[in-house]
Amino acid sequence: MKTLEGAAIATGGTRRRITVSTLAEASFLADGGWDDILYAVPLTPDKMKDVMALHARLESFTVMVDHPAQVEALLGLLPGRVAPDKPLRVVVGVDCGYHRDGCDPTDPSSVELVRTLTRAQLTAMAGVYTHAGHSYDVPDVATVEAIAAAERDVIVGFAGTLRAAGLAVPSVGVGSTPTCSNPPAHLTGVDEMHPGNYMYYDATQLSLGSCTLDDIAVRVLTRVVGHYPKSNTLLIDCGWTGASAQGKESGYGCLPKTPELTIANLKQECGEVTSADGAPIDYARYPIGSFLEIAPYHSCASTHQHGHVHVLETAASREVSEVWRICKGW
Amino acid sequence: MKTLEGAAIATGGTRRRITVSTLAEASFLADGGWDDILYAVPLTPDKMKDVMALHARLESFTVMVDHPAQVEALLGLLPGRVAPDKPLRVVVGVDCGYHRDGCDPTDPSSVELVRTLTRAQLTAMAGVYTHAGHSYDVPDVATVEAIAAAERDVIVGFAGTLRAAGLAVPSVGVGSTPTCSNPPAHLTGVDEMHPGNYMYYDATQLSLGSCTLDDIAVRVLTRVVGHYPKSNTLLIDCGWTGASAQGKESGYGCLPKTPELTIANLKQECGEVTSADGAPIDYARYPIGSFLEIAPYHSCASTHQHGHVHVLETAASREVSEVWRICKGW
Numbered sequence: 023m024k025t026l027e028g029a030a031i032a033t034g035g036t037r038r039r040i041t042v043s044t045l046a047e048a049s050f051l052a053d054g055g056w057d058d059i060l061y062a063v064p065l066t067p068d069k070m071k072d073v074m075a076l077h078a079r080l081e082s083f084t085v086m087v088d089h090p091a092q093v094e095a096l097l098g099l100l101p102g103r104v105a106p107d108k109p110l111r112v113v114v115g116v117d118c119g120y121h122r123d124g125c126d127p128t129d130p131s132s133v134e135l136v137r138t139l140t141r142a143q144l145t146a147m148a149g150v151y152t153h154a155g156h157s158y159d160v161p162d163v164a165t166v167e168a169i170a171a172a173e174r175d176v177i178v179g180f181a182g183t184l185r186a187a188g189l190a191v192p193s194v195g196v197g198s199t200p201t202c203s204n205p206p207a208h209l210t211g212v213d214e215m216h217p218g219n220y221m222y223y224d225a226t227q228l229s230l231g232s233c234t235l236d237d238i239a240v241r242v243l244t245r246v247v248g249h250y251p252k253s254n255t256l257l258i259d260c261g262w263t264g265a266s267a268q269g270k271e272s273g274y275g276c277l278p279k280t281p282e283l284t285i286a287n288l289k290q291e292c293g294e295v296t297s298a299d300g301a302p303i304d305y306a307r308y309p310i311g312s313f314l315e316i317a318p319y320h321s322c323a324s325t326h327q328h329g330h331v332h333v334l335e336t337a338a339s340r341e342v343s344e345v346w347r348i349c350k351g352w
Numbered sequence: 353m354k355t356l357e358g359a360a361i362a363t364g365g366t367r368r369r370i371t372v373s374t375l376a377e378a379s380f381l382a383d384g385g386w387d388d389i390l391y392a393v394p395l396t397p398d399k400m401k402d403v404m405a406l407h408a409r410l411e412s413f414t415v416m417v418d419h420p421a422q423v424e425a426l427l428g429l430l431p432g433r434v435a436p437d438k439p440l441r442v443v444v445g446v447d448c449g450y451h452r453d454g455c456d457p458t459d460p461s462s463v464e465l466v467r468t469l470t471r472a473q474l475t476a477m478a479g480v481y482t483h484a485g486h487s488y489d490v491p492d493v494a495t496v497e498a499i500a501a502a503e504r505d506v507i508v509g510f511a512g513t514l515r516a517a518g519l520a521v522p523s524v525g526v527g528s529t530p531t532c533s534n535p536p537a538h539l540t541g542v543d544e545m546h547p548g549n550y551m552y553y554d555a556t557q558l559s560l561g562s563c564t565l566d567d568i569a570v571r572v573l574t575r576v577v578g579h580y581p582k583s584n585t586l587l588i589d590c591g592w593t594g595a596s597a598q599g600k601e602s603g604y605g606c607l608p609k610t611p612e613l614t615i616a617n618l619k620q621e622c623g624e625v626t627s628a629d630g631a632p633i634d635y636a637r638y639p640i641g642s643f644l645e646i647a648p649y650h651s652c653a654s655t656h657q658h659g660h661v662h663v664l665e666t667a668a669s670r671e672v673s674e675v676w677r678i679c680k681g682w
Contacts, residue, residue: 043621063622064578064587066641089578091640121583122617122624155619248394248419253451257394263656264682267598287452289485290652291373291682292393294452310421311396322620326593327656329680350659352594352621 023047025331025346026054028221041197041216045072048083050349058082062151062216064115064123067095074103077110084148088115088125093138100144111148112139113193118152118176119169127180136189149193149213150184152177157200163231170201178211199223203232222321225275235278235317240331242316242324246308247292254303255286256295258314262288266327269319278317280308285316353377355661355676356384358551371546375402378413380679388412392481392546394445394453397425404433407440414478418445418455423468430474441478442469443523448482448506449499457510466519479523479543480514482507487530493561500531508541529553533562552651555605565608565647570661572646572654576638577622584633585616586625588644592618596657599649608647610638615646 023029023040029051033040038058042048048059049072057080065073065085076083087093096112104110114136117124125132140147154173157166173196181191196202196209197216209215222240223233244260265288269275273284274293283303287294295314297303308314318324325331325348333344353359353370359381363370368388372378378389379402387410395403395415406413417423426442434440444466447454455462470477484503487496503526511521526532526539527546539545552570553563574590595618599605603614604623613633617624625644627633638644648654655661655678663674 063589064640066575066577066589068575068641089640091579092577095640117580121580121585122619123578123580123587123622126582245396245398247396247422248453249421250447250451250453252456255451257453259393259396259682262596262598262653266592267596267653268592289452290656292453310394310419310425311398323592323597326620352589 023051023218023221024325024349026051027333027344027346029054029056032221039214041218044349044352045069045076046351047349048076052076052080060084060086060113060151060216062086062113062115062153064088064092065096066092067099070099070103073110077104077108082111084111084113086113086115086151087135087139088117088123090131090135090138093135097138097142097145104144106143109144109146111146113149113151113195114139114147116150116152116177116180118154118173118196120153120155122155124152127176127183132180133184133187133189136184137187140189147190147192149191149195150177150181151195151216152197153216154196154198154201157198158226158230160200160230163204166200166204166230166232167206170204171206173198173201174206174209174212181211199227200230200232203227219322222325224321224324225269225272225317225319228276229272238278238317238321240318240321240325242318244293244314244316246310246312246314249305249310251303251305254296254300256283256303256305256308258293258295259291260288260293260316261291263290263327264324265293265316265318266320266323268323272319274316275319275324276317277314279315283308283314353381353548353551354655354679356381357663357674357676359384359386362551369544371548374679374682375399375406376681377679378406382406382410390414390416390443390481390546392416392443392445392483394418394422395426396422397429400429400433403440407434407438412441414441414443416443416445416481417465417469418447418453420461420465420468423465427468427472427475434474436473439474439476441476443479443481443525444469444477446480446482446507446510448484448503448526450483450485452483452485454482457506457513462510463514463517463519466514467517470519477520477522479521479525480507480511481525481546482527483546484526484528484531487528488556488560490530490560493534496530496534496560496562497536500534501536503528503531504536504539504542511541529557530560530562533557549652552655554651554654555599555602555647555649558606559602568608568647568651570648570651570655572648574623574644574646576640576642576644579635579640581633581635584626584630586613586633586635586638588615588623588625589621590618590623590646591621593620593657594654595623595646595648596650596653598653602649604646605649605654606647607644609645613638613644
């Protein structure tokens, strides 16, 4: 979660129980009064200094592992750094079919990983965690729901295996914006969900059936700076530095107020817009200097290009009511 | 040019005669002592406040136009803002075949555009400018050179047309990193070149024949954070927030020190690396926590993801000798 204000909405004002993907975010949120933070990327020894600082200052800071080499390195570094009465909380990442990371829940070594963490004096086994990122590459909502059901079944099944082996599993977590937006029929056995993109949604989630156009809460605002009737294009002063280069194949998102237009290309500081259906552009409708609004292909990537989010009270407003700082770096 | 230190190298220490693509860059360079700055994006009325501030503080600040509507808006705004003894310098952008922007050099209205700027009391016609961006989408160096020759011929030809019409053309500019790296046989009639990417080069320029691997002066440093033999992948703690998502089709760049590896996927804060030839990865060579170096697909995009450049004295060094701040925003 890259803004304090967004994180406050996501946690219902509790300022607890939030997942991050960088240690910079963890510190940013801790500075903002958050606690109970999970850093959900496999932990390596080089990050121990920052991890120890967060462990010391927070009531609950949790890291993730998915491989014996990470656990071995971690257990070698903890003596002298962590007190036995405040062990380091560790969740185990599990692969539910995405195959990006996570231990293999069908491999006996994964049970041994949990056993090692459970037995070690200086770690507290905090739960199991999975992320169904493969829900982004599907043709329809039914497939998203099937992946969501499989995500649940894999992680709840693995928790059952661990419990049958006498190992405690305090928390079972699932999550990805598609599978949380179109969840399975039940979530029995699941304790928490940790999607992120749903805070803004975007054109990708719209196409996945995760949201409606009205649910997309972020826009990149740009201006028309040139007219080129010969190539049937407009030039805008937004390039990939403003909207990111993601979504090239599908127009870099959509233009909700001018759906007759589409982005043909984004360069560094400018972009080419053409008509969606190939018809000649009526240039009088888009004077030089006028605004166009982009609903991004990937809101995470577009907002990352900026240092701040300018918040409007209503979609029609041009008055900025709040400015949210975006956490940068690592 | 996004760093003062890079700009100092590019201008041979003169701190004059530099091209920018945002007004934020122009102010950043002006703050750093630069003068004679060209803002090479079509100018629209909304940017006049910043343009006037730069015009006032600099000896020479130049804007670009390529359409009569921009000129009309500009001429309407200048009275009272610009003194007749220091008119606003304006270059005319010309399309040399890229078809992103620039006026059509074969259209008589383009001559009229220059005539209007020449006759106006408050503007000084400063020259013609083109950018052969289509040199990025070519199969070989011979095609780059052909585009470079055409770029020259179009802009020098248009300057000739203007001069034949009695209009002064103080400067004739060309440029793109491919056409400047593989220039045509001669550049007669050309006064300046304005490439940018050549400062760092990258894997794209390598594939275009603009540079060698050793010429690529920028790396994104990342660490191995996970081993996944079942999918024959490594996880790295660099995602598109660290390297940009550009170049997905071709491995997001290359890994010069470990060419047997390739990036299969970049997610927000992590990436999947696999073997380049599909052979099983020898994981012992890439321990968890060890470094990998990425030579980016597009150095402009990768560096834009960061706030600073950490400069090493030599490629083998790990000691940071300088930290260059990157200009952000617009």
